[in-house]
Amino acid sequence: MTDLDFEKIAYGGDWNPEQWDRDVWREDVRLFREAGIDLLSINIFAWTMLQPDEDTYDFTHLDEIFTLLHAHGMRVCLGTATAAHPAWMATRYPDILRVDAQGRKRKFGNRHNSCPSSPTYRRFAPRLAGALAERYAAHPALALWHVSNEFSGACYCERCEGRFREWLRARYGTLEALNHAWNARFWNQTVTDWDEIVAPNVLSVQAHDRRTVLQGLSLDYLRFNSDNILDTYVLEERAIRAHHPDAVITTNLMGAYRSLDYRAWAPHLDVIAWDSYPGGRDTPPRTAMLHDLMRGLKDGQPFLLMEQTPSQTNWQPFNALKRPGVMRLQSYHAVAHGAEAVMFFQMRRSPGAGEKFHGAVIEHHGRADTRVFREVAALGEELRRLGNVTLGKRIRSRTAVWFDWESWWASENSLGPSQALDYVEQVAQMYDALYANGVAVDLVGPGSDLSGYEVLAAPVLYLLHPETVDALSAFVKRGGHLVTTFLSGVADVSDRVFPGGPPGPLRALLGLWVEEIDALAPEVTNRIVLSEPLGELKGAYDCNLLFDIIRVEGAEVLGTYEGDFYAGTPALTRHAYGEGYAWHVASSAEPEFLRKLFGHLCREQRVEPTYPNLPVGVEAVVRGDDDDHVLFLLNHGSQAVTVPLVEAVRDLLGGGIVKDEVRLPPYGVLVGRPTR
Amino acid sequence: MTDLDFEKIAYGGDWNPEQWDRDVWREDVRLFREAGIDLLSINIFAWTMLQPDEDTYDFTHLDEIFTLLHAHGMRVCLGTATAAHPAWMATRYPDILRVDAQGRKRKFGNRHNSCPSSPTYRRFAPRLAGALAERYAAHPALALWHVSNEFSGACYCERCEGRFREWLRARYGTLEALNHAWNARFWNQTVTDWDEIVAPNVLSVQAHDRRTVLQGLSLDYLRFNSDNILDTYVLEERAIRAHHPDAVITTNLMGAYRSLDYRAWAPHLDVIAWDSYPGGRDTPPRTAMLHDLMRGLKDGQPFLLMEQTPSQTNWQPFNALKRPGVMRLQSYHAVAHGAEAVMFFQMRRSPGAGEKFHGAVIEHHGRADTRVFREVAALGEELRRLGNVTLGKRIRSRTAVWFDWESWWASENSLGPSQALDYVEQVAQMYDALYANGVAVDLVGPGSDLSGYEVLAAPVLYLLHPETVDALSAFVKRGGHLVTTFLSGVADVSDRVFPGGPPGPLRALLGLWVEEIDALAPEVTNRIVLSEPLGELKGAYDCNLLFDIIRVEGAEVLGTYEGDFYAGTPALTRHAYGEGYAWHVASSAEPEFLRKLFGHLCREQRVEPTYPNLPVGVEAVVRGDDDDHVLFLLNHGSQAVTVPLVEAVRDLLGGGIVKDEVRLPPYGVLVGRPTR
């Protein structure tokens, strides 16, 4: 667990009071109390205010804010204010400005604009973090630290290029090794001096953001950039730690965010925190998957929901309001999946600039007699009542889905075989299939402990470390069911195709090899025909996108293609390996296929649904163990439903005992505890 | 009125004879006479010819052209030739080249490429204008001046950045005021020195052309750029005036052109002139609206139609020919709405380069026995016959639509709430609704005199000056009906949301406040249900896009939303205020709703249609007053129609008296005068 000392689910959000006068601060605090708010993220964008010039620090405002919040019993999640550097700094030290993927030097403005290799940034940011720590480490209101904000993006300046060369030298040692790893002799991309290495962008090898002609180079730059930005986090973290040894330090992540390999970041964060902004087309399992992905970064340790909107976003094309009850439902959805804080962006709606149309707890009208404020306040009251009952409780999953940033990067980086391949979508289809079976799922990846799982879905295992091959083999050997797909076992860590072709080192595990890979326009379908029923999985199912043409070497053929010149060849195989089975789905199968396949596997492996007989649209999650747990029943639908209960529970929100069945209104939630 | 001394509607267009030898000039003049042409815009792009190097002016050609035209009784609209600078100037003085929104220095080529802050441009352009004035001020053929051509675009160079800082200093006085206006503390956009201010583009705060994260900055740059370009107009205008005190000076505007706030430009022009190029999807009311917008810039003063194509454009994806009769119809459409000149681009079709596929009076074949030339010549003959009867006559409108460049800029500049919002489209929907009721409409805006109107549509009053609030309030107070919509009263002149939220200072006038604003994809509709009929307005009507969720404070609720969680809440309100009413339409309503709403308001306010019982597709316009006016009946349809007449009129084109009814052929026109 974290070192957080929360006594209840923390409740609050981003408060940027520097935009208003002090009388507004006081009104805000009054309304916070009315809404049960107890944790405020502050100082996120106050760098210039704190440091109006190179030699001056001015903590007047921040002192006051600390005092005010403390006086009202609220606590502080303290931003280091480094997410947007001061204008004066950009003017005096232009090295702090990034160069974009088109080679254009950026100008001052916007946020996330500091070059991670900039000596200026690397000097001033930790200096400020240290000064903050020196001043506030001992403040009783301080709960945790929030370094910068939503780290993101990439820089392609000459300094980054220089650091990239050093990073490569450390990784490869020799140019021979580097040229070989990148297969640089093809198209004569060979480098004969470290200084010849060029940052990959549209002026060199990138066709555009996600297609490159030198995948080894581009993949290494993705790794380097993630490491390089992480390094700036670490600089601040150390500066804080120097004055505040037992600080809880984190930054807010963004779910399935491509540019940063959060799995490499996670060990450096004391607790995972993330910002959940489901878009208009995101389904409940998509949100659930992202919570589970974030929870999985630290092996199931609870996390903080650092941001969500109370009402609407501003950056989507059409920013719909959250319908009544949805904010509450999504808050408990996060808590069910492991959140120990429910935080909003933003506490008071900004009167101008970047996010003035982004929803807030306190709207521009500043009133409390409104739908949004009432919903926020009602949730505050519920969370107060809920107390500490969920804190520290874990979700116990016996199924898992594999998510790996490096396979994401590499599988979408090449020219061919299909531009329609979307790694996250493939992962999500697996997740959806398990979710539809009502079982708990963990998101795992390289380095994860797989010993607790019976079923593991690992689609598009495109890039493989030797350790991953070992871990997956061991998983199956000791009795697990592993499901892989097309485009697995293709390339090594430098995106070189394995000798012998796919599935490379998975060949013994899967009992097959891939002769050819067909790629068709997404609207063209083939069908997978089952040889004989596997539980409910029977008959034929649509598939599309990519089609491994397979030759088996020991695997059983359980399904074959219905059409095309490879009709009758294997499309679904199972290979007995040790005590378990390695399955292979050769094409992108329709949801029903995956749902039934995983239904079959769960039954085979005796993985039970979290809760039986749930109506459509209702999700059940249990936090805790057999002896001590909390049940969440979440109605994601816009219609009321009745859920039959297998045992009576105490309703932790509404009070009283519920037995036999519970009626959940639209977007309704039951948080219950067995009465035993 | 203008100081123009026209004795009839001027007829002619852009003539660029420097492309041909003198024998072509003579042939052109012969054909001009055949076509009744009497006014030629010349010298538009002749800078290098006039000034082949820094120290030489050569007016030989221009003298000849003046002489030739004058000898044939034609007059000159004299271009100052500064719309495209010489290549030698760009080579010697690169400061004249603009920097684009991506920070790229442009190279020589194309037109509209002079940086408005360039010392070179600001020196040479007025010097040339002055030299022309010195030489031609007294020439008997000179009718008016045409400065540059279609001013447009923007520059982002360092010189413009420098002038922008000066402009800001003059506007705000202090950085404190500026930072507050822009709410710059959010995302730490605070500037601590004037020199830290950066021109807003995609390298700084702009997401792309119309979305920015620092709206105050971007809005001020739009203002500055419009002012800065206007300043170059003024430099030329003064240089002319020095030699030609009573000159009539103008430039050609482009209708609803976003980059330049024509309302701020209008006082500097002696007469409004504009270029009308209806595209394939533009409807007759859209063209009418733009004529009215241009006429409204000088409070109804007649204007010049400076350019239209006789046959086809070249810059549209598919450049359809104007069908027979359409050019004539559109010419009278312009005259009906206030034009006192009917001018073409171009008189002879260019043999090469930019506009060689743009239609012309004299086509590449150079013949007179063709459809286009015959239509041009026939119109020339008609205009001769028409004489001065329409000159100086005004359109009398008792309804108006509000159009404001600053609300246009600001309402589309933010992230959120909806990318689908199109300010001009919202204005046009109001115009269409009034047009469909057959009433005359003026386009008005900040500074307009509203005393003559009974009905005023002012959609998306997003950005409000205090003077506008006062003007609208006074309008209602003295008995007007004002119709506003969603997204009104949002922000002050710096795009800061008003304290208390929308509708800000309109709250007392509208009798309501806005609790939330929902934004849905355009294909999602709700419905506005009328509580009881308002004339023909009854039942329910589709609405979409944006949905104010309203709390009334005195306003009557006349319609409510049919669906969604705000079903039953106000969607149409009316607030009695003084002698009048302020209406509010909370969502983007379908055309039928607006048509019937304005039909009701016109009946309530006793605003009669211009002409009764018109068939569909026929527009009536009256120029003049009760005692002396001309009636235009314009058949925009491709089918012949019969229009019943309320009184006999003299047919000013065909001759004779028409009574009882008139048969209008496809695209046919009646220009008549009461026989009384």
Next chain:
Amino acid sequence: MTDLDFEKIAYGGDWNPEQWDRDVWREDVRLFREAGIDLLSINIFAWTMLQPDEDTYDFTHLDEIFTLLHAHGMRVCLGTATAAHPAWMATRYPDILRVDAQGRKRKFGNRHNSCPSSPTYRRFAPRLAGALAERYAAHPALALWHVSNEFSGACYCERCEGRFREWLRARYGTLEALNHAWNARFWNQTVTDWDEIVAPNVLSVQAHDRRTVLQGLSLDYLRFNSDNILDTYVLEERAIRAHHPDAVITTNLMGAYRSLDYRAWAPHLDVIAWDSYPGGRDTPPRTAMLHDLMRGLKDGQPFLLMEQTPSQTNWQPFNALKRPGVMRLQSYHAVAHGAEAVMFFQMRRSPGAGEKFHGAVIEHHGRADTRVFREVAALGEELRRLGNVTLGKRIRSRTAVWFDWESWWASENSLGPSQALDYVEQVAQMYDALYANGVAVDLVGPGSDLSGYEVLAAPVLYLLHPETVDALSAFVKRGGHLVTTFLSGVADVSDRVFPGGPPGPLRALLGLWVEEIDALAPEVTNRIVLSEPLGELKGAYDCNLLFDIIRVEGAEVLGTYEGDFYAGTPALTRHAYGEGYAWHVASSAEPEFLRKLFGHLCREQRVEPTYPNLPVGVEAVVRGDDDDHVLFLLNHGSQAVTVPLVEAVRDLLGGGIVKDEVRLPPYGVLVGRPTR
């Protein structure tokens, strides 16, 4: 004929062994022998390996490869390795890097990145080619030379700009001539010094890739860039020739590739070689047309199919496998149309970087017991059996289609009249119509000998050289039927519209002139109504896109428009001229119209189909003359068909005599020889 000394159809492809160790080389050669491979393109991308620094050449690897191939009886198509310069060269001599159309200096990476004006490139590339020639000219394995690889693209750097100015000076002599040619006075684009001329790109006159406001300039830059890149080919060619006077030297072209005027290149190539990669939407006639286009570059001389994929590409959005039999069919398709080599890219699939997902003869799995390898080996065996029977035989066509790079460039370069005009598509529609009539077709252009043709389709003759007018007139005069279309005879070689307008110098030949050109959105159709039947051509047919409105001067009107204001005016005309007829199709007609029109013309001109009574989807081609020829019957369909034979033939692939009829399986081929 070429000086190639092939004894059979050469069979092989691109082999880049520098990517692997020597044991892989040996395995490759073993597999090549198994597959009947006898010609390998090598050394395509080995520059850095050959020249690791400025002063060193190292031919160790290449010597070994030569020795290995020679030892196994295989021959070499020797690349000069200059398609991708070394990284060290880019670092030391940045002048070798191109500047793109946005003015951005490119960085090292990718291929085709050498500036053609770079002194470095122009020094080092021929030096390497010369060194290779010195070393290998006498090697018995050397069959031919392959300079660089797929020349392409353009550069916009200052050096290219400088050379462009010299090129212009040579073309025009005086600035007066240049300004006149470009009609530069319009929009004041006049230049008064050669140094004022700017390379045309998006920073100057280009709207984007294919639209410009100064067409003369942009057209000349297209010519210059094609010439400038050709010049780098010539530099290498001469360097080779110095050591190897009787060398056969070529480079691989890319079909209808816009940036390079292959017709100007062809005289410099000893033999035409090209890379055929039909995309998913390309039809058999489209591929046939490109073969014929390439064959036509040297007046029908056989060519080399230098690259095709054995299985799949990697650069298309979705890279489908070639279905079984399709690679064989496409190989014979090429041979039928004139190929004397059948070559693949690539021999062994690259393990990493740019084309690791591109198909290969030897796949990543390296096996021979697979579908693709077996198909390749089977074809190798067939080609061995076929021997020299097809070599040197020509296709005899009495119909031709005109294809001209300059009309392609110019017709798509202007603003207007229609952005939907696609020159290659218009040519292809003509080709398709002739193909559908089963007749042999040549692709011809400026400079081609037209004496052998009876029917010539020349659509969109937009830009005309005087020689072309003469050639077409002579063709008709001596009895040919010429078919032109809308947008013909528009502009001279500088894209200046001809005095008098379209069809300019074709007016006497066509017997008409064009009064107006209507342009409508592609989905809007009119119809061409035939006055009386012309063979099967009768009734009415859809047309769209562009509509010449015509006035005849001697031409017969055979069809008229059905609708719109030009209903009843000529849409299809025929003009007797000398012994022949000049036809004009005034709009873009539907395929059935064109098919029947050309059917009629072929019957009139007694042009017989290559083979009678072919089922749909079967193409017949004859190589050779009456006395000695080979018949190809190609089933492009996925269903088996039976073809009735007019005479017995010896089946050169399967052996034996086939008479009466032959059954072609899906994608099946008969290569036969009359038994007489």
